[in-house]
Amino acid sequence: EAGVAQSPRYKIIEKRQSVAFWCNPISGHATLYWYQQILGQGPKLLIQFQNNGVVDDSQLPKDRFSAERLKGVDSTLKIQPAKLEDSAVYLCASSLDLGGNTIYFGEGSWLTVV
Amino acid sequence: AQSVTQLGSHVSVSEGALVLLRCNYSSSVPPYLFWYVQYPNQGLQLLLKYTSAATLVKGINGFEAEFKKSETSFHLTKPSAHMSDAAEYFCAVRGNFGNEKLTFGTGTRLTIIP
Numbered sequence: 001e002a003g004v005a006q007s008p009r010y011k012i013i014e015k016r017q018s019v020a021f022w023c024n025p026i027s028g029h030a031t032l033y034w035y036q037q038i039l040g041q042g043p044k045l046l047i048q049f050q051n052n053g054v055v056d057d058s059q060l061p062k063d064r065f066s067a068e069r070l071k072g073v074d075s076t077l078k079i080q081p082a083k084l085e086d087s088a089v090y091l092c093a094s095s096l097d098l099g100g101n102t103i104y105f106g107e108g109s110w111l112t113v114v
Numbered sequence: 115a116q117s118v119t120q121l122g123s124h125v126s127v128s129e130g131a132l133v134l135l136r137c138n139y140s141s142s143v144p145p146y147l148f149w150y151v152q153y154p155n156q157g158l159q160l161l162l163k164y165t166s167a168a169t170l171v172k173g174i175n176g177f178e179a180e181f182k183k184s185e186t187s188f189h190l191t192k193p194s195a196h197m198s199d200a201a202e203y204f205c206a207v208r209g210n211f212g213n214e215k216l217t218f219g220t221g222t223r224l225t226i227i228p
Contacts (some may be wrong), residue, residue: 002137004157033216040221041220041221042204042218042220042221043158044218045205045215045216045217045220048215056215073153089119091157091158093158093159101207102160102163103159103160103216105150105157106157107156107157108156108157110155
Protein backbone atom coordinates (compact mmCIF):
# COMPACT_ATOMS: atom_id res chain seq x y z
CA GLU A 1 0.00 0.00 0.00
CA ALA A 2 1.45 3.36 -1.00
CA GLY A 3 1.95 5.87 1.78
CA VAL A 4 1.21 9.56 1.96
CA ALA A 5 3.11 11.33 -0.80
CA GLN A 6 4.36 14.89 -0.49
CA SER A 7 6.26 17.22 -2.78
CA PRO A 8 8.54 19.00 -2.95
CA ARG A 9 10.65 17.55 -0.16
CA TYR A 10 12.79 20.65 0.19
CA LYS A 11 12.24 24.28 -0.72
CA ILE A 12 14.21 27.44 -0.07
CA ILE A 13 12.54 30.77 -0.83
CA GLU A 14 13.05 34.40 0.04
CA LYS A 15 10.67 36.18 2.38
CA ARG A 16 7.60 37.63 0.69
CA GLN A 17 7.75 34.95 -2.03
CA SER A 18 5.11 32.29 -2.38
CA VAL A 19 5.32 28.50 -2.14
CA ALA A 20 2.95 25.59 -2.62
CA PHE A 21 3.10 22.07 -1.23
CA TRP A 22 1.23 19.11 -2.61
CA CYS A 23 -0.05 16.04 -0.83
CA ASN A 24 -1.59 12.81 -2.06
CA PRO A 25 -3.10 10.80 0.81
CA ILE A 26 -3.41 7.05 1.09
CA SER A 27 -6.10 5.79 -1.27
CA GLY A 28 -9.53 5.75 0.34
CA HIS A 29 -8.62 7.96 3.28
CA ALA A 30 -11.35 10.49 3.87
CA THR A 31 -9.53 12.64 6.40
CA LEU A 32 -6.49 14.74 5.45
CA TYR A 33 -4.39 16.94 7.70
CA TRP A 34 -1.69 19.55 7.28
CA TYR A 35 0.63 20.04 10.23
CA GLN A 36 3.41 22.57 10.76
CA GLN A 37 6.43 21.41 12.71
CA ILE A 38 8.90 24.09 13.73
CA LEU A 39 12.35 22.84 14.69
CA GLY A 40 12.37 21.54 18.25
CA GLN A 41 8.59 21.55 18.63
CA GLY A 42 5.75 19.12 18.21
CA PRO A 43 3.59 19.24 15.09
CA LYS A 44 0.77 21.78 15.15
CA LEU A 45 -2.41 21.22 13.17
CA LEU A 46 -2.99 23.84 10.50
CA ILE A 47 -6.05 22.41 8.78
CA GLN A 48 -8.11 19.22 8.74
CA PHE A 49 -10.31 18.09 5.83
CA GLN A 50 -13.04 15.48 5.88
CA ASN A 51 -13.43 14.56 2.20
CA ASN A 52 -13.37 18.01 0.57
CA GLY A 53 -14.84 19.91 3.51
CA VAL A 54 -12.87 21.76 6.17
CA VAL A 55 -13.33 20.34 9.69
CA ASP A 56 -10.86 22.54 11.56
CA ASP A 57 -8.76 25.46 10.36
CA SER A 58 -8.68 27.38 13.62
CA GLN A 59 -4.86 27.56 13.69
CA LEU A 60 -4.33 28.37 10.03
CA PRO A 61 -2.96 31.92 9.53
CA LYS A 62 -5.54 32.77 6.92
CA ASP A 63 -3.94 36.06 5.93
CA ARG A 64 -1.08 34.15 4.31
CA PHE A 65 -1.90 30.43 4.32
CA SER A 66 -4.51 28.69 2.21
CA ALA A 67 -5.32 25.07 1.54
CA GLU A 68 -7.70 23.20 -0.67
CA ARG A 69 -8.70 19.64 -1.28
CA LEU A 70 -10.50 19.51 -4.54
CA LYS A 71 -12.48 16.35 -5.27
CA GLY A 72 -11.68 15.05 -1.80
CA VAL A 73 -8.40 13.42 -2.78
CA ASP A 74 -5.11 15.31 -3.02
CA SER A 75 -4.49 18.66 -1.40
CA THR A 76 -2.39 21.79 -1.82
CA LEU A 77 -1.10 24.08 0.92
CA LYS A 78 -0.01 27.56 -0.16
CA ILE A 79 1.88 30.27 1.67
CA GLN A 80 1.83 33.79 0.24
CA PRO A 81 3.70 35.89 1.18
CA ALA A 82 6.14 33.83 3.23
CA LYS A 83 7.74 35.11 6.43
CA LEU A 84 10.93 34.00 8.12
CA GLU A 85 8.92 32.34 10.90
CA ASP A 86 7.26 30.06 8.36
CA SER A 87 10.48 28.05 8.15
CA ALA A 88 9.35 24.60 9.23
CA VAL A 89 8.48 21.12 8.08
CA TYR A 90 4.99 20.84 6.64
CA LEU A 91 3.59 17.39 7.29
CA CYS A 92 0.64 15.96 5.46
CA ALA A 93 -1.25 13.07 7.03
CA SER A 94 -4.34 11.02 6.32
CA SER A 95 -6.67 8.55 8.01
CA LEU A 96 -9.66 6.44 7.02
CA ASP A 97 -11.96 8.61 9.05
CA LEU A 98 -12.12 10.16 12.47
CA GLY A 99 -11.89 8.56 15.91
CA GLY A 100 -9.25 6.02 16.77
CA ASN A 101 -8.09 5.17 13.32
CA THR A 102 -4.38 5.46 12.72
CA ILE A 103 -3.16 8.68 11.18
CA TYR A 104 -0.40 8.12 8.65
CA PHE A 105 2.17 10.81 7.94
CA GLY A 106 4.14 11.67 4.87
CA GLU A 107 7.87 12.40 4.89
CA GLY A 108 7.25 16.14 5.08
CA SER A 109 8.12 19.19 3.01
CA TRP A 110 11.00 21.18 4.49
CA LEU A 111 10.67 24.93 3.98
CA THR A 112 13.44 27.43 4.62
CA VAL A 113 12.57 31.12 4.26
CA VAL A 114 15.61 33.40 3.97
CA ALA B 115 -9.78 21.14 24.99
CA GLN B 116 -7.42 18.20 25.03
CA SER B 117 -3.67 18.26 25.49
CA VAL B 118 -0.66 16.16 26.38
CA THR B 119 2.39 17.01 28.44
CA GLN B 120 5.65 15.21 27.90
CA LEU B 121 7.96 15.37 30.89
CA GLY B 122 11.58 15.73 29.89
CA SER B 123 12.58 17.18 26.54
CA HIS B 124 15.76 15.07 26.57
CA VAL B 125 16.28 11.59 27.99
CA SER B 126 19.51 9.62 27.90
CA VAL B 127 19.79 5.93 28.72
CA SER B 128 22.53 3.38 28.36
CA GLU B 129 22.26 0.67 25.75
CA GLY B 130 20.42 -2.26 27.32
CA ALA B 131 18.78 -0.15 30.03
CA LEU B 132 15.08 0.52 30.53
CA VAL B 133 13.55 3.28 28.43
CA LEU B 134 10.78 5.32 30.10
CA LEU B 135 9.25 8.31 28.33
CA ARG B 136 6.52 10.11 30.21
CA CYS B 137 3.24 11.47 28.87
CA ASN B 138 0.26 12.87 30.77
CA TYR B 139 -2.96 13.78 29.01
CA SER B 140 -5.88 16.08 29.59
CA SER B 141 -9.16 15.34 27.88
CA SER B 142 -12.81 15.98 28.66
CA VAL B 143 -13.87 12.88 26.75
CA PRO B 144 -12.44 9.35 26.65
CA PRO B 145 -9.28 9.87 24.64
CA TYR B 146 -7.46 8.05 21.95
CA LEU B 147 -3.73 8.18 22.71
CA PHE B 148 -0.80 7.67 20.38
CA TRP B 149 2.97 7.49 20.45
CA TYR B 150 4.86 8.45 17.32
CA VAL B 151 8.59 8.27 16.60
CA GLN B 152 10.50 10.60 14.31
CA TYR B 153 13.95 9.78 13.01
CA PRO B 154 16.16 12.59 11.66
CA ASN B 155 14.84 14.12 8.45
CA GLN B 156 11.88 11.77 8.33
CA GLY B 157 8.17 11.94 8.94
CA LEU B 158 6.29 10.51 11.91
CA GLN B 159 5.85 6.79 12.35
CA LEU B 160 3.21 5.30 14.61
CA LEU B 161 4.64 3.22 17.47
CA LEU B 162 1.38 2.30 19.18
CA LYS B 163 -2.09 3.57 20.01
CA TYR B 164 -4.69 3.23 22.76
CA THR B 165 -8.31 3.11 21.63
CA SER B 166 -10.11 2.07 24.84
CA ALA B 167 -9.52 -1.65 24.50
CA ALA B 168 -6.69 -3.18 26.58
CA THR B 169 -4.95 -0.71 28.85
CA LEU B 170 -1.53 -2.22 28.11
CA VAL B 171 -0.71 -1.59 24.50
CA LYS B 172 2.14 -3.24 22.64
CA GLY B 173 3.70 -1.55 19.68
CA ILE B 174 6.47 -1.98 17.20
CA ASN B 175 10.18 -2.31 17.98
CA GLY B 176 9.53 -3.72 21.46
CA PHE B 177 7.80 -0.62 22.84
CA GLU B 178 4.69 -0.69 24.98
CA ALA B 179 2.58 1.80 26.90
CA GLU B 180 0.05 1.54 29.70
CA PHE B 181 -3.06 3.70 29.91
CA LYS B 182 -3.72 4.72 33.52
CA LYS B 183 -6.92 6.71 33.84
CA SER B 184 -6.40 7.42 37.55
CA GLU B 185 -3.07 9.04 36.77
CA THR B 186 -4.07 10.45 33.35
CA SER B 187 -0.86 8.94 32.04
CA PHE B 188 0.28 7.02 28.99
CA HIS B 189 3.99 6.42 29.54
CA LEU B 190 6.08 4.67 26.89
CA THR B 191 8.51 1.94 27.93
CA LYS B 192 10.97 -0.50 26.45
CA PRO B 193 12.81 -3.05 28.62
CA SER B 194 16.15 -2.83 26.84
CA ALA B 195 17.32 0.15 24.80
CA HIS B 196 19.02 -0.31 21.46
CA MET B 197 21.18 2.18 19.61
CA SER B 198 18.57 2.30 16.84
CA ASP B 199 16.00 3.70 19.31
CA ALA B 200 17.70 7.10 19.27
CA ALA B 201 15.04 9.46 17.90
CA GLU B 202 12.41 12.02 18.84
CA TYR B 203 9.25 10.63 20.43
CA PHE B 204 5.88 12.37 20.42
CA CYS B 205 2.83 11.61 22.48
CA ALA B 206 -0.50 12.68 20.98
CA VAL B 207 -4.16 12.75 22.04
CA ARG B 208 -7.29 12.65 19.97
CA GLY B 209 -10.80 13.07 21.26
CA ASN B 210 -14.10 11.95 19.83
CA PHE B 211 -17.65 13.15 19.25
CA GLY B 212 -16.75 16.29 17.37
CA ASN B 213 -13.38 16.83 18.99
CA GLU B 214 -11.19 14.64 16.83
CA LYS B 215 -8.19 16.89 16.36
CA LEU B 216 -4.86 15.11 17.00
CA THR B 217 -2.82 17.22 19.41
CA PHE B 218 0.87 16.53 19.95
CA GLY B 219 3.16 17.05 22.89
CA THR B 220 6.43 18.91 22.55
CA GLY B 221 8.45 15.74 22.11
CA THR B 222 11.23 13.91 23.95
CA ARG B 223 14.60 13.36 22.33
CA LEU B 224 15.97 9.96 23.30
CA THR B 225 19.73 9.48 23.28
CA ILE B 226 21.29 6.03 23.72
CA ILE B 227 24.67 5.86 25.39
CA PRO B 228 26.89 3.03 24.12
